[in-house]
Amino acid sequence: xxxxxxxxxxxxxxxxxxxxxxxxxxxxxxxxxxxxxxxxxxxxxxxxxxxxxxxxxxxxxxxxxxxxxxxxxxxxxxxxxxxxxxxxxxxxxxxxxxxxxxxxxxxxxxxxxxxxxxxxxxxxxxxxxxxxxxxxxxxxxxxxxxxxxxxxxxxxxxxxxxxxxxxxxxxxxxxxxxxxxxxxxxxxxxxxxxxxxxxxxxxxxxxxxxxxxxxxxxxxxxxxxxxxxxxxxxxxxxxxxxxxxxxxxxxxxxxxxxxxxxxxxxxxxxxxxxxxxxxxxxxxxxxxxxxxxxxxxxxxxxxxxxxxxxxxxxxxxxxxxxxxxxxxxxxxxx
Numbered sequence: 001x002x003x004x005x006x007x008x009x010x011x012x013x014x015x016x017x018x019x020x021x022x023x024x025x026x027x028x029x030x031x032x033x034x035x036x037x038x039x040x041x042x043x044x045x046x047x048x049x050x051x052x053x054x055x056x057x058x059x060x061x062x063x064x065x066x067x068x069x070x071x072x073x074x075x076x077x078x079x080x081x082x083x084x085x086x087x088x089x090x091x092x093x094x095x096x097x098x099x100x101x102x103x104x105x106x107x108x109x110x111x112x113x114x115x116x117x118x119x120x121x122x123x124x125x126x127x128x129x130x131x132x133x134x135x136x137x138x139x140x141x142x143x144x145x146x147x148x149x150x151x152x153x154x155x156x157x158x159x160x161x162x163x164x165x166x167x168x169x170x171x172x173x174x175x176x177x178x179x180x181x182x183x184x185x186x187x188x189x190x191x192x193x194x195x196x197x198x199x200x201x202x203x204x205x206x207x208x209x210x211x212x213x214x215x216x217x218x219x220x221x222x223x224x225x226x227x228x229x230x231x232x233x234x235x236x237x238x239x240x241x242x243x244x245x246x247x248x249x250x251x252x253x254x255x256x257x258x259x260x261x262x263x264x265x266x267x268x269x270x271x272x273x274x275x276x277x278x279x280x281x282x283x284x285x286x287x288x289x290x291x292x293x294x295x296x297x298x299x300x301x302x303x304x305x306x307x308x309x310x311x312x313x314x315x316x317x318x319x320x321x322x323x324x325x326x327x328x329x330x331x332x333x334x
Contacts (some may be wrong), residue, residue: 002028002063002153002186004049009058011044011210018044019210021058026154026188026203031180034190035197036207036233042190043158045207049188050079050156062153078147079156082163084139086131092118093127096145113149120182121145121175137168144179154186161196173200194234198222206230228330231256237286237299239324246294247271252325252333259286259301261322264308269315273298275308289316 004026011019019041026032034042047053049060051072060068067075086095093114100110118124121141131139140160147155157176161169177200180187191197197204198218206213206221206229214226225231231239237259244252248270263269264287273291285306288297298316308314325333 002026004154004186004188005059005061006049007059007061009045009048009060010056011041011048011053012056017056017210019048022210022212024205024212024215026186029184029186031177031187031189031200031202032205033197033201033203034188034205034207035194036192038192039209040207041210042192042207044210046079046156046158046188046190050077051075052079076153077156078150078152078154079158080140080143080147080160082159084131084143084163086139086142088131091128091130092123092134092142092145095131095142096123096127096149099146099150110149113151114145117145117148120148120179135168136164137172140164140172141175144176148183152185154188157187157189159190159192161191161193169196176200195236198234204234206233208233224332225256225324226332228254228256228326231324231326237301240296240298241326242294242296242298244325249323249325253328254326254330255318256324256326257318257322259299261319262298262300263317263319264300264302264306265315265317266308266312267315269317271298271316273314273316275310275312275314278308278310280305287314289314291316 006022006024008021010021034045036042044053048055055068059066062075096114096117097110100113118127121144123141123145126134126138161172164172173196201218204218204221205215208229214221214230221230221234225234232241235258239256239258241254241256244250244255247255249255271291273289276288276290276297279286285302287300287308289300290297300316327333
C-alpha cells in the first residue's frame with residue numbers, strides 16, 4: 001500500500017499555469033522529498049496529491065485506483081503541516097486521538113492506536129500534558145502522532161521543521177528518518193532546505209517553476225546533476241559554476257566543480273588567485289578565492305586547519321575527473 005502515480009498532472013490558477021503537465025511515480029515505502037526554492041510549486045504539488053487543491057488536468061492514482069476526484073478524507077493519506085495545529089485545551093492523548101473520534105472509532109481502538117503511536121514517538125510520558133507544556137519538537141511529534149493513528153497509505157509532510165530552531169531541526173530530521181524505517185510507509189516530504197533533502201530522502205524530486213528538473217537518489221543528483229539549476233541547488237556549499245572560457249575549458253559553456261574537488265597549493269596550479277574570506281568549521285575549512293581571470297570567487301573545501309590567510313597568493317587545481325560540463329542551454333554534456 002502507498003504507491004502514488006501522477007500522470008500528466010497540471011495546475012493553473014486562472015490563466016497562470018503554476019505546474020505544467022508532469023509525470024511522477026512514488027513507489028510503495030519510499031521516502032521522497034520535493035525540494036526547490038520558494039515558489040517552485042512543491043507545496044502545491046503536495047496539496048494536489050492530498051486533494052486539498054483540485055487538479056487542472058491529468059490523473060492521480062493511489063495504489064492503482066483513480067483518486068483525482070476523491071475527497072481528501074477518503075484518499076487514505078495523512079498530512080503533517082508546518083504549523084502544529086494542535087488544540088491547546090486538549091491533552092496530548094486527545095489531540096492524537098482526535099481524527100479517530102471524528103471517524104467514530106470505538107474507545108478501545110482509539111486507546112490502542114494512541115498508546116502505540118505514543119510509544120513509537122517517545123510521547124508515552126506526556127499523554128496527559130497539554131501542548132503548551134511541551135517543547136517545539138515534542139509538539140511536532142504530537143502532530144505526527146495524530147497522522148500515525150490514521151494508519152494511512154502515505155504520510156505527506158509540508159515543511160514540518162520550519163518552525164524549529166537549528167538544533168531541534170537536526171534532531172527531528174533523525175527522528176522522522178527513523179520513523180520511516182520503523183513504519184516502512186510511503187512518505188512525501190516538502191522542503192526548501194537541500195540539506196534536509198540530501199540527508200533524509202530515498203529519492204529527491206527537484207522542482208523549479210513547477211517543472212521537475214531531475215529525479216534521483218541524493219548521490220545521483222550530487223554526482224551527476226542534469227543541468228545548471230540542479231548543479232547550483234544541490235550541495236552545501238554549492239558547486240562552483242565557472243564560464244568555460246574563463247576556466248580555460250573551451251569544450252563547455254560552463255564547468256562545475258565541487259569545493260572538495262579542488263586542490264590548493266602555494267607553489268603551482270591551474271588557477272592563480274588570492275585568498276579572501278575563510279570559514280573555519282573545525283573539521284573543515286572553506287576558502288573563498290578570487291582567481292585571476294575568473295569573475296566569481298571560487299570556494300574551496302579543505303579538511304581541518306590550513307595555514308592560509310586573507311590576502312595570501314595560492315594556486316587552485318580542479319580534479320579533472322570531477323569536472324562537470326554544461327552546454328550553452330545549461331544542460332549536462334555527457
